[in-house]
Amino acid sequence: MDSSVGLRERKKEATRQAVHEATLRLTVEHGFDRVTVEAVADAAGISRRTFSNYFTNKEDALLYGEEEHIRALVQEVRNRPAEEDAWPALRAAVAEFSQRMAPPEREWAVRTRLAMRHPSLLARQLANHAALERDLAEAVASRRGPAAEDVRPLVLAAAFLSSLRIAMRLWIEEDEARGPGAVIDEILDEMGRGFV
Template structure:
């Protein structure tokens, strides 16, 4: 028999996901500037007050999916074998994440395009990326040898995330002509080459 706590947490997660999906759908239909928290709450079948229990504002609701993906990617890096080189762990984790999560390409594209056009979304997304960079650097630092120092994990995390950001921009500019995984692989291959 399932515990009430487990059921309650699943219901909360389902509500959070429903609010996120309603926000994304309304944003695609009406434009981000024309979406209100009230409209999102109505579309998700909840009250305005319930919305506030889950999200601070519509930016948070819209970027919730990205935050979940970020957490999943960090966990994937942490779960890689401890003796695996950091760059290999990062690349393998993003490949596995892309395979397992199979995020809707349309949702990625919508969020990326919106963030490029709306300063409030871009600011929130940059905060998400700063937290991801910190978390990835910590995951990398745990796996490196004691003699490497504190700078290498930070540089690797920043380089990796820069490569992902460039890949997403190219993917959007190509108008989704290729799958995001293919573009990510190309950019990570380039990033892994020597700059000499």
Template sequence: MERAVGLRERKKEATRQAVHEAALRLTVEHGFDQLTVEAVADAAGISRRTFSNYFAGKEDALLHGEEQQTRELVRAVRERPAEEAAWTALRAAMTQFAERVAPPEREWAVRTRLAMRHPSLLARQLANHAALERDLAEAVAARPSLSPEPVRPLVLAAAFLSSLRIAMRLWIEEDLAREPIEVIDEILDEMGRGFA
């Protein structure tokens, strides 16, 4: 039974990934304004109805990869040793996360540039970031090494995510000249002066 559930979940995730990749490819080829759910479904080899079982709209399909990565990052923070200071745990989780996933390249840069230009994508991305900030704050608040001040986890999570956004924007503006983790470390060093 467990094996069947595992296989079913892998198939579902493979379908989600295929739809995401089709949405990204069509957006790059034709632009986000020309993208339709029907075209994405056709390109992914599924029906319009099946698309709706996986995603609420084209924005969700396009941003699926980012959502997966945010879940991985939160999991990495939760898995850090309890005795680590919160900022240290956030940084170490980012390093661990960067080692486990492929570095952001063209896909991430394309999606980010699209989000900067399209209000519906930007709104969806901001909602994703708000959820990530909340989840990271909860993960940080659960650390025994953190003092019980209720606002500190919120500030740490917001500062950490702001650092990542600044680093990724800088990385894109530098036209991908350095490895993303180099830029992230530089910004986290600067931001961390107040949290270390």
């Protein structure tokens, strides 16, 4: 029974990834405004109805990869040693995540450029970040067991995710002259001055 559930989940994940990749490819080829959900479904080899089982709209499908990366990053924070302070744990988690995952820079660049040009994508991206910010705040809070009214984990999570977003925007504005990791480090250094 467990193996069939595992296989089913892997198939669902493969479908989500295929839809995400089809959305990204079609957006690069035709422009975001010209891509339809029907075209994405066709390119991914699924029906329109199946698309709707996985994603609400093309914005969600396009940003899926970013959302998964942030979820993995939250898990990296949870995996850090319990005695490590929150901001150093966040810094170490992003460094570890970057080394382990080695996400394709091209995909980051495409998504960042698109979000900067399309208000609907930017709005969806910010909504995703708000939801993931809560998860990250919980991961930070669990590190030191703050009182329920303690706002520091919320501030740290928001500052950290904002730093990543700023770094990606700066990286694009610099025409990718440096690697994204170098830009992330610079922004996190600056943001971290108030937290150490």
